[in-house]
Every structure is written in structure tokens, then in C-alpha cells.
Amino acid sequence: MDVIETHRLVKRYDDVTALAGIDLRIPAGAIFGFLGPNGAGKTTAMRILVGLLKPTAGRAAVFGRDALRQSTEIRRRIGYLSGDVRFYERMTGAKLLRFCDAIRGNGAAAEIRRLQRRFDLDLDRRIRDYSRGMKQKLGLIQALMHRPELLILDEPTTALDPLVQQTLYDELRSVAAEGRTVLFSSHTLSEVELLCDRVAIIRGGRIIEDSSISELRARAVRRVGLRLRNGGAEALALPAGAHVQASHDDGVTISWTGQAPALVSWLSRLDLLDVTVGPPDLEDLFTAYYRDDGEAAGKAMS
């Protein structure tokens, strides 16, 4: 079953089209990454899912329920972290969490204690005395404390140090291992690669890519270094998907986009002294999507 499903979701603000008809399906138990440049529409889509915004057209459903009309029911089952976390500054962290827990019907005290230890956060201080990173940790505890079936996190690692980021990654993995679902947006490719089963790239309010990480890896560019016995690269007959990046006296570096068996088959026909094959470079792929020619890049690589 798909936990999140959107159909031709459109959101306009006066003359600005924030979402231009996105279709998204996120299955239960997935860790789904939402990538895109600033202003691409990631936050708008997430805010529609949690009921903060009304779609101009189209439909958004969470747990099979309408995100607009049945928002309160949906919010019982989700944890949300806003991209710009703000709290009641005069409260202590503990009081804020008790307030959220009271609205949710209580019962999260033990989980709050566990998460407090996990994220190493002093909950007895007033929130106004918290640093940006501490507020982010508090936001994460608030989103996780009731063990929601769906976590929607808008750039959750912002302001977190690497150790806390690692803690968060572990938490998200255990959430997914329990069959719960995570949707998070990010600008950091490495964390998306590290965590996600699937990723959607959004640009200009449109989904321009929606694939599993393994599919993307298969389509990503690999750097292949060749040392040839006869030295020259001029005589090389490059197969489709291969492009010369640099020539040396005794060899050549090529970029390869395509399936590994085809590469191995081509290499086996060459008179090689040595060969090095780099890992799939998603960075290039994503950078191409982020650039203005992203859509063209997507088509070219698919």
C-alpha cells in the first residue's frame, strides 16, 4: 500500500506556480528522499501533505485519506519537522514536549526519555537559550516521540553536527526497519545516497526524476581509466555511452554511462595493461538535474 499518493498536485500563489502537477507514490516502509534546489517546491508539497496548505488543484492522500479534509486524522499518525523550526521560546524543552504529548493524548514519556538520551539534549533549559542545533534536536524529538507511522522531515539535518546526523540516520533506519515510512527533503546528496531506497527530484514545481537509488546508480556516470598496450587512444572505437575525458601518453580516461556488462564486454576486447573503474558518480547526475538543463539531462541519461 502507498502511504503517500499525490495526483496532479498543483499549488499556485497568485502568479507563482509552486507545484505544477506532481504525481508521487511512496510505499509503506520506505525511506524516501526529496531532492531539489531552493524554491523547487519540496516544502510546498510537504506542507500540503500535513495540512498546512490547500492544493490549488489535484489530490493528495496520506494513508489513503484526503490530506485536506481528513487532515486531523492523518496528523495523529504522522510526525512532522518543519524546515524552519520555531517553538514557544519561554517554555523549557521538557514543557514543550509535555504540551505536544498532552495534545496527542499522552503516553510518550518513555520514548521522550529515550530520545533525549539518544540526542543528548538538555530539556530543562528554556528554548530561548537553545542553540540552532539544539532546537533542531528538539524538533526531531517532537516529531519522533509518538512513534508515528509516517515521518515527514523538511531538511532534518540542518544545523546538526556530524555525530548527531549519524544518530538521526540510525533512528530513521530503525523507523523504516519497523515498517514505518520516512519522507525527508535534503540538499545533501551523500545522506540521500546513504539512507534512501528511493528518491524524487523536483525542479520548478515538477518531478523530473523518481527512481530507486540503485536505478540511479546504474544510470550514473563512472570514470574508467585505461592503460593501453599500444599507448594511443586514437584507435579506440568507443561504444555508445562512453566519452573521452582526458588522453595520456599511455592511455585514456573515459566517462561511462550504461550497464556494467556492456562495459566489461567492451573492455575485454581491448589490449589493456591496466584498468580502473570508479564508483557510480551520483553527484554529476544530480548536479545536471539541478542545473537549468536538468530536464534534458534526465532524458539523456534515461
Next chain:
Amino acid sequence: MICLPLVRRTIGDYRWLWIFSAAGILGFLILFNFAMDAIPRENAEVWMNVPWIQKFVSTLVGSDAVLLTKPEGMLSVGFSHPMVWAMLLAFAFTAASGSIAAEIDRGTMDLLATLPVSRPAIYASTSIAVLLMGLVLCWMVWLGAVVGIRIIGVADFRTDWMAIAAANLCTTFVAIAGLSVALSAVAPRRGLAVAVAFGVVFYGFVLNFLKTMWPAAESIAFTSFLHYYEPLIVMRDTAWPWGHMAAMTATGIVFWTAGLIGFCVRDFPAR
């Protein structure tokens, strides 16, 4: 429909403003009664015969100033005194306008509106907390007057007459709070909500003043909330102003409902 944690939090947010306002109103009314008692009756009668003082005081109490020479008239001034209005309106604008708009301004609406509490419940819980606190402030006016009278010992004065004026003040507060909460729920910023609410109330005061100077203003006096709050007449006649109270309550309910609808359909875009 009502979310008790939210009611408690709203009361907690404005408790200090409320405590200071309540103490201020109570203290002021007690002192005011002392001050009125210290004025010799003969002097009051002389002042009330001066035309411009008559007009000025009439605008304040919403009735013929000559009545002020009677004990209930003098005491009724406390119910319309600018100091009392200042404290009541400061609370109404700060708490009622802040109940929703402040959440949006400081960015905490993202948290509140994504917890499992419906928008009608958010709106109802915050506005009911503000309304309850405001109504207690209205009764502080009555309590201050009663305590003052007891202390100075005005003979044969029935304090239940003042309760009618206090009830009238409550309905007027319902209308002002309803307007403020509604503006708070639909305005993009708190400052705008407060400014519009202040403008509407200020218009009421100006119109009330103008109608004593300029007869043409009388024809539109019904558009001012002060038209429906006349403590001196209430205390003079000792009759319940049911029509005025119903008009103010209905106005408050209409504004409150409009705010509820506006709040339920509005967007909360990212900041």
C-alpha cells in the same frame, strides 16, 4: 472541540498581562470611588452646568451629564473611564489579536497546526481562553466599584445596579474580542490585525464624541460599539439593556464565526 492543553497554554501565555490588568482595574476603581467621594456635590453641580464640560462628560458616559450629580451617575463614570478602557482594550488587542496571529508571526503555527488538533479546535480553544480572561476583567470593574463603595460607605446604593452595567460591559467586550480574534485569524501579520481592530475601536470613540457636537453623526451612531454601552443610563434606569446586549453578543458571534471560517480555509505558507 475544545483542546484543554491549548486553553491552559493560552492562559499561561497571557497570565501576567491579565493579572496586571485585573489588579490595575480593581485598584483604579477603588481609588476612583475615593476621588469621586472627595468632590463636594455642590462643586459637581457647578461643573455640570458648564456647557463644554457637560458635552465632554456626556461623550464619556453616553448620557446626559447632569445625571452625574447623583451618586449612581458619579460612580458610573468609572465604568467608562479611559483608564478602564485602556486596560481592557490593551488586554483585548494583545491577547485576542495575538492568540492566532502571534502563532503565525513567531512561526509556532507550523508546530500547532500539525499536531492532531483540528483548526476549529485551535481557534475555539485559544479564543475561549481569551474570552474567559477578558470577562473576568469586566467583572473586576464591578468588583472595584463595589469594594470602593463599601469602603467609602455610600448610603442606600444598590450594587446590583452596577452588575447590570458590568454585564453590558461584558457583551461589549465579547464584540471587541470577537472582532480582534477574527482579524487575528485571517490577517497575514499580527501588527495588521491589531491595527485594524484599533482602528475600528478608535472610530467608535471618535463617533461617540462627534455625535454630541455634530447632530448629523447621531444618524450613524449605531455603527459605534459605544452606542450599545451606556452605563449611566443602565444604572439610572436599573433596567437590563437587552437590545444592546443582544446586539453586542450577536456582533461578537458573527465576527467570531467569520474568523473561524477564515482560519479553517487559510494557508500557512513557509516563512
